[in-house]
């Protein structure tokens with residue numbers, strides 16, 4: 001299988017083209033540092049060519065579900081270092097995904113009763129399912145012009161901390177309706193200053209973050225995740241082709257290692273992520289989903305020629321469709337999300353065409369080891385067979 005062949009992505013020669021997609025799993029401690037089981041979980045998955053961690057908050061003002069992880073203080077960085085050491089000891093390559101959730105912060109999680117911030121004061125549709133029910137996203141406060149540079153600086157510090165923890169690189173989450181995406185797309189960015197209006201202005205925040213990351217780690221250790229078709233919280237853009245062609249061309253000019261494009265057909269956030277639970281309409285009804293709406297083109301074929309770095313595609317891929325995408329040259333690598341929750345040895349299972357385990361959605365965010373580090377590898381199964 002070509003999917004199992006090595007590929008160079010930026011500075012790293014990866015042993016295969018199978019990427020573990022970022023998966024928030026809420027296994028942090030009360031100070032948003034990864035618990036011990038996080039190192040076990042990622043090292044169990046170290047046979048992936050590349051692991052991209054769960055999205056990690058860059059600032060206390062980025063606050064979603066309790067026990068989500070972050071990397072903005074020394075306690076968290078130290079805990080991440082242990083995770084990275086465990087993955088490296090197991091032979092893995094691991095990038096930290098970083099983000100600020102902007103308008104998708106919860107009031108209950110904000111320090112000192114602050115109101116979440118965003119490019120414009122437009123609330124995200126939906127909320128986060130908590131033990132006591134759904135907490136809706138609040139109406140955010142529009143950032144003043146002078147408040148933007150400090151948030152770029154938060155990202156820079158997080159990248160520096162990722163380097164200190166030993167991560168092989170960072171992936172900047174510029175999709176999924178979070179802060180950078182809120183700046184990029186014109187339904188959530190109504191600013192009239194140098195960060196709003198034209199696509200060049202809306203992309204300014206992204207490029208300031210990317211340039212800071214490059215200055216810290218080097219372009220060949222920086223990746224960016226984009227999701228041009230993501231509309232689950234009613235974020236949208238009137239010209240996705242124009243906006244994202246420009247973004248990708250500029251990322252190409254900067255020579256970053258990879259673009260990770262969430263552009264599938266079969267992944268509907270509303271079914272899987274309690275973040276959007278119940279309130280999100282199905283793609284057919286005009287919301288949700290990670291694929292283009294009818295009449296809108298898939299962007300990967302349009303964006304691919306604009307970018308000379310590696311293209312990682314995601315969403316809804318199977319062993320066979322991933323192999324096909326890599327063989328056809330549509331992608332350099334494919335990332336897998338849900339399959340990686342329940343199949344720690346995914347490359348080996350693909351190699352053998354072995355059966356795959358289904359993930360248990362009930363334990364996605366339950367903070368403990370159940371449904372996290374107890375999915376067996378094929379080898380574990382064999383070891384459990386009693387001797388004849």
Ligand SMILES: Cc1cc2nc3c(=O)[nH]c(=O)nc-3n(C[C@H](O)[C@H](O)[C@H](O)COP(=O)(O)O)c2cc1C
Pocket residue numbers: 021022023024025053054055097173176225262264267272273314315316317335336337338339364
């Ligand atoms: C439980 C869960 C948590 C997720 N957390 C993140 C995240 O932290 N960052 C991110 O960019 N995407 C996140 N995603 C989206 C996945 O990375 C991926 O895009 C999605 O699962 C579709 O890929 P798949 O069809 O291979 O599962 C999450 C998805 C799930 C199911």
